[in-house]
Amino acid sequence: MKIITRHWGKINPLKIDSYIRQRGYEALQKAVREMDPKSVIDEVKKSGLRGRGGAGFPTGEKWEIAAREKSPEKYFICNLDESEPGTYKDRLIAEKNPHQVIEGLLIGAYAVGAKKAYIYINGRYAEQAEVLQIALDQAREKEFVGSGILGSAADVEISIHQGAGAYICGEETALLNSIEGKRGEPRLKPLFPPVSGLFGKPTIVNNAETLANLPYIIRHGAQNYAEIGSKTSPGTKLFLLHGAVKNPGFFEAPLGIGLRELIFAKEYGGGMKSGKEFWFAQAGGASGRLVPSGKLDQVLTYDNCEYPLGSGSVLVVDKTEDIKDYLFSWADFFHRESCGKCVPCREGTYRLWEIAKRIRNGDIRERDRENVEDILWTLGNTTFCPLGKFASVAWSDAMKMFPDKIFK
Amino acid sequence: MNIQKILLRFGPKAENLLAALREIQKENGYIGEKESKQVAEYFGISEAQAYSAASFYDLLETGKPVKKIIRVCSGGVCVSERSLEIIRQVERMLHIELDNDAHPKYKLETMSCVGRCDRGPVMEIDGKIFEGVRVEMVGEILKDYI
Ligand SMILES: Cc1cc2nc3c(=O)[nH]c(=O)nc-3n(C[C@H](O)[C@H](O)[C@H](O)COP(=O)(O)O)c2cc1C
Ligand code: SF4
Numbered sequence: 065m066k067i068i069t070r071h072w073g074k075i076n077p078l079k080i081d082s083y084i085r086q087r088g089y090e091a092l093q094k095a096v097r098e099m100d101p102k103s104v105i106d107e108v109k110k111s112g113l114r115g116r117g118g119a120g121f122p123t124g125e126k127w128e129i130a131a132r133e134k135s136p137e138k139y140f141i142c143n144l145d146e147s148e149p150g151t152y153k154d155r156l157i158a159e160k161n162p163h164q165v166i167e168g169l170l171i172g173a174y175a176v177g178a179k180k181a182y183i184y185i186n187g188r189y190a191e192q193a194e195v196l197q198i199a200l201d202q203a204r205e206k207e208f209v210g211s212g213i214l215g216s217a218a219d220v221e222i223s224i225h226q227g228a229g230a231y232i233c234g235e236e237t238a239l240l241n242s243i244e245g246k247r248g249e250p251r252l253k254p255l256f257p258p259v260s261g262l263f264g265k266p267t268i269v270n271n272a273e274t275l276a277n278l279p280y281i282i283r284h285g286a287q288n289y290a291e292i293g294s295k296t297s298p299g300t301k302l303f304l305l306h307g308a309v310k311n312p313g314f315f316e317a318p319l320g321i322g323l324r325e326l327i328f329a330k331e332y333g334g335g336m337k338s339g340k341e342f343w344f345a346q347a348g349g350a351s352g353r354l355v356p357s358g359k360l361d362q363v364l365t366y367d368n369c370e371y372p373l374g375s376g377s378v379l380v381v382d383k384t385e386d387i388k389d390y391l392f393s394w395a396d397f398f399h400r401e402s403c404g405k406c407v408p409c410r411e412g413t414y415r416l417w418e419i420a421k422r423i424r425n426g427d428i429r430e431r432d433r434e435n436v437e438d439i440l441w442t443l444g445n446t447t448f449c450p451l452g453k454f455a456s457v458a459w460s461d462a463m464k465m466f467p468d469k470i471f472k
Numbered sequence: 473m474n475i476q477k478i479l480l481r482f483g484p485k486a487e488n489l490l491a492a493l494r495e496i497q498k499e500n501g502y503i504g505e506k507e508s509k510q511v512a513e514y515f516g517i518s519e520a521q522a523y524s525a526a527s528f529y530d531l532l533e534t535g536k537p538v539k540k541i542i543r544v545c546s547g548g549v550c551v552s553e554r555s556l557e558i559i560r561q562v563e564r565m566l567h568i569e570l571d572n573d574a575h576p577k578y579k580l581e582t583m584s585c586v587g588r589c590d591r592g593p594v595m596e597i598d599g600k601i602f603e604g605v606r607v608e609m610v611g612e613i614l615k616d617y618i
Contacts, residue, residue: 149547149585187494187531188586225487228494229530231584245489246521247528263486306549306589313590350548350585377589379548393551396582403528 065292067280067300068273069316072160077195080202083163089208091282095171096216099282104175105131108278110286112298117143117234117271118348118374120297120366126268129258130176133266140178140220141243141262142169144185144192144272145227145234148349149397150377153302154272156314158185158192161276162199166222168275170208171282173220176268180221183272184239187227196224231401235449236269237261238403249405250449273302294320297365301376303332308342308382310334323347323371324360327380340382344465346390348374350397351454354461387462387469388424395420398455409452412443416459423470430471436463475500475507479514489515493526502533530584539579540617542566543596546582547589554607555593561610566618578618 075082083089095104109124130138142165146154157165165183173181185193200222203209211219225243227233233242237251240262261267277299281289290298297319303326305312311334317326323345327333336342345355347364353371355362364373381390399417404410416439422428428436440463443456463470478495482488492511496503503511508523515522527534544550544559559570559580568575570582588594591603597617605613 146587147585150549150589151585152587152589155587186587187529226491226494227529228490228497228532229584230528242490243487245486245515245517245525247524304589307552346548379552381552385552389551389556390548392556393546393548396546397584400582400584 065300065318066316067292068157068164068276068302069160069314071164072156075161077160077162078198080163080199080206083161084206087283088163088279089167089203089206091279092167092170092174092208093214095174095282096213096218101131101175101177104171104282107286108175108281111281111289112286112296113274113277113281113289114297114299114366115271116273116277116301116376117269118148118351118372123270123274126258126270127172127176129256130178130266130268133259135266137180137263137265138176138178139262139265139267140169140173140176140181141236141239141267141269142181142183142272142275143234143236143239143269144183144189145239146186146189146272146375147231147234147401148351148375148377149393150306150349150379151304151375153304153314153376155186155189155192156302157272157276158189159195162192162196163203164276164279165272166196166199166203166209168278169222170213170220171278172268172270172275173222174213174218176266178268179219181223182243182262183222183224184233184243185224185226187229190226193224193226200224230403231397232403232449232451235451238449239269240267247403249403250451252448293318294363294365294367296367301364301373303364304375304377305333305380306377307345307380308337308340309380310337320363320365322360323355323362323364323378326364326378327360333380336380336382340384343381343383343385345381346379346458347371347377349377350394351457352377353457354465356465387466388420391459391462391470392420392424394455394458398451402451402455406448406452408442409447409449409455412439412447412452413455415439416443416455426472428471433463433467433471475510476514479511484515486515486517489517489522489525490529493529493532497532502536504535539575539577540598541579541581541596542614542617543581543583545585545592545594547585547592549585549589550593553593555595555605557607558593558595558605558610561607562614565611565614 114120233248242248399413503526512522
């Protein structure tokens with residue numbers, strides 16, 4: 065079952081007609097001509113679609129909050145900031161079929177009553193921003209974007225907003241500050257963006273992959289979609305496999321797939337590279353937990369599972385590798401990307417990074433363990449936004465799983 | 473570089489600030505205090521806001537770069553593709569040390585994932601990205617920059 069990658073490789077991303085020939089933009093027509101905004105939201109709610117940005121928040125319910133707000137000005141934002149290490153799914157979505165995201169974004173904006181939409185794209189994705197710009201210009205020519213979409217009363221303008229290199233700007237409130245020309249630091253919640261977001265107006269932020277599901281849902285109906293994947297996390301998901309597997313790369317698979325199947329099945333990872341033995345996997349990029357071989361039966365859904373799937377990136381690490389290299393990798397990333405707004409994260413990630421370097425040099429001893437645990441607890445429990453917690457996740461797992469490989 | 477001319481391409485609205493800063497970075501190479509002042513005047517914001525935005529992002533510089541910056545990705549996927557060995561190779565070949573400022577001409581840093589994990593390991597010199605870098609290729613890559 066393919067929803068996201070369905071047309072990849074078959075259509076020319078630079079030609080809108082190529083997407084239209086695959087019945088592209090039919091869902092948009094159906095939405096603006098045959099459905100009122102409320103029935104679009106109901107359909108999305110019934111589909112059970114959950115956000116692909118990591119947390120799995122139910123999309124239709126989020127929209128409903130913004131739709132209820134009386135403000136004449138509302139905004140809709142496609143989050144294409146994607147900077148979780150090991151994650152490049154949204155980049156693929158933008159370059160292989162930009163119109164699918166644009167169509168999803170238009171449907172969303174129509175549903176909540178937003179006249180202005182943005183695509184906030186990672187500052188490193190310059191080529192993809194160009195592809196999206198071309199797609200937008202073509203969509204405008206066809207009257208899919210702009211005022212009076214397809215002769216209806218719906219108006220939606222879309223502009224592309226390029227970031228400038230900051231992982232934290234993927235966090236929705238930091239993203240809003242970034243569009244407003246401020247430092248990309250997170251805001252205090254509540255109020256949540258659907259109530260008070262961009263320029264203080266009701267704003268929906270959805271991940272690009274979330275939006276790419278919408279044309280399918282509107283065209284084929286919520287019922288059809290709800291039957292794909294797992295009951296509580298319906299649909300398919302783009303997974304990225306890396307490391308010691310035979311076939312690294314991207315795969316679209318139904319949600320609810322087991323981690324073991326993803327790594328070992330022929331149509332996905334194809335098992336371990338010859339001569340390599342599975343040690344652990346990290347699901348969800350640098351922010352993800354470490355999964356030992358005993359836990360591979362874990363299914364990948366957005367329910368409160370032990371090992372959240374996050375962005376859908378899975379790194380498979382084999383037994384010849386050195387955990388110290390990865391401790392350095394994680395700490396190096398988070399200390400660089402900490403926005404500096406709150407002390408526990410700014411200081412904690414910095415100290416962890418120093419410690420990571422000392423661990424690589426073999427300078428950290430068992431007696432230092434308590435102090436490291438102290439930092440990890442502080443990061444995990446006291447920071448202003450989830451980035452601080454993210455920084456502690458893999459480290460905490462590694463400390464529990466391989467203490468003798470870390471401390472002298 | 474005429475900053476004013478660059479600014480005139482953008483409407484003076486808050487949402488255009490980052491785009492304008494990106495453009496100044498591209499054409500001027502950095503956004504220092506002088507440039508921030510012009511940006512602030514044009515957008516009708518405080519100098520502090522202009523400079524604090526400019527200083528926030530990895531892809532914007534607030535001072536004229538004086539050294540060649542060599543960056544290697546330290547993300548988990550690149551590490552699994554041996555990017556830490558690439559760092560050691562650069563250190564050996566240029567007689568520098570990661571994150572150490574001592575060398576007058578070069579600086580070696582790590583960088584965050586740029587979303588090209590399918591073509592890693594990734595390194596960057598003076599803004600140019602190199603993909604699929606192997607230890608054996610480092611000498612060849614550095615040749616053009618030393
Ligand atoms: C540190 C941090 C980084 C994030 N980065 C991204 C990102 O790159 N892309 C994204 O879609 N969501 C990211 N998120 C989640 C967003 O805040 C937000 O929840 C998401 O865009 C909502 O979209 P969804 O409901 O479609 O999942 C990040 C969150 C945090 C805390
Ligand atoms: S937890 Fe880190 S990233 Fe989040 S606000 Fe605090 S310093 Fe910034």
